[in-house]
Amino acid sequence: MSNWCMLTLVGTDRPGIVAAIAQALFQGGANLGETSMARLGGNFTVMMMVQHEGDTEALRSLVEPVAASLGLRLHLDPIEAHLHQHRIPDVRISVFGADRAGIVAQVTTALARVGFNILDLQSDVGGSKSTPFYVLHIEGQADDGVEAIEQALAPLRDSGVEVEVQSIETMIG
């Protein structure tokens, strides 16, 4: 019987983090599922679906020494692995503008109100310390179509933020 865990790691970025963790897992007989890793403001963050023969504690003992040696904090959650059930996003939303408090909260609250299901969200801060700007990319499923999303986000546009809503037509062939 094998178990799935969501493995989360956070620490100061340095070269070799992914290699060291992936090697430790591989040597320990663990398997990777879907993962997401990124450098966020000088920190490196890792989220990995990990499959392992043992329980959560066994997995912890496998990763903990490597994580500690790299100065990474480790977090493990038992999960159910629903692989091979990707949902296909049908709407993509891009938002960008001068950075100010609450952009993500306003956008996502407006989206939640119209039942939009976020499948992927990436946001970034660019520009300089004195004039930062914010960029937000969201993909998801809009049961009520693009029009409802456009309407929900219209007030943001009026507040000086650039908002673009595109439908994604996935070509399958």
Add this chain to the structure above:
Amino acid sequence: MAVLEILTYPDERLKQESVPVADFDDDLRARVAALEETRLAGPGAVGIAAPQVGWFERVVIVDVSKLKKPVPNHGYLVLVNPEITAWEGFAVGREGCLSVPDFTGNVIRAEAIRLEARDPWGQALEFQMQGFEARAVQHEMDHLDGLLFLDRLVSRRNDLFRRKNHQ
């Protein structure tokens, strides 16, 4: 006609190059009918290429005329020995494939193409195509050269901003 089995990645046969059709006969047309039946049995496929069912001749079917949101199209097309003779512009778009289940990704394709082909009776065809239909044809024709959209993936994270339309 029965629905044919679709080869799925990483089946090595999908990398095989297909050969031009020589005989425009009843056998070709029967095979096209089976290919179309297989396309329609799949989940919302707007195209299919012969090598996806293990038939390694240069035949593709494309039909983008039945989308919920209509796009410019030439209807149901059977393209035998297709050749793209001109390309124009490029666009990033999302693709999936009957041969690559449970995965979609962004691919850059020419925005508009000029296309020459034969129909299943050997008659010459010529089209000017754009957008979604041009994308579908380019995707299907890749199969004839042993290529999958996986060979052309671009990062989702660094997706291009699309030019805005200021009305």
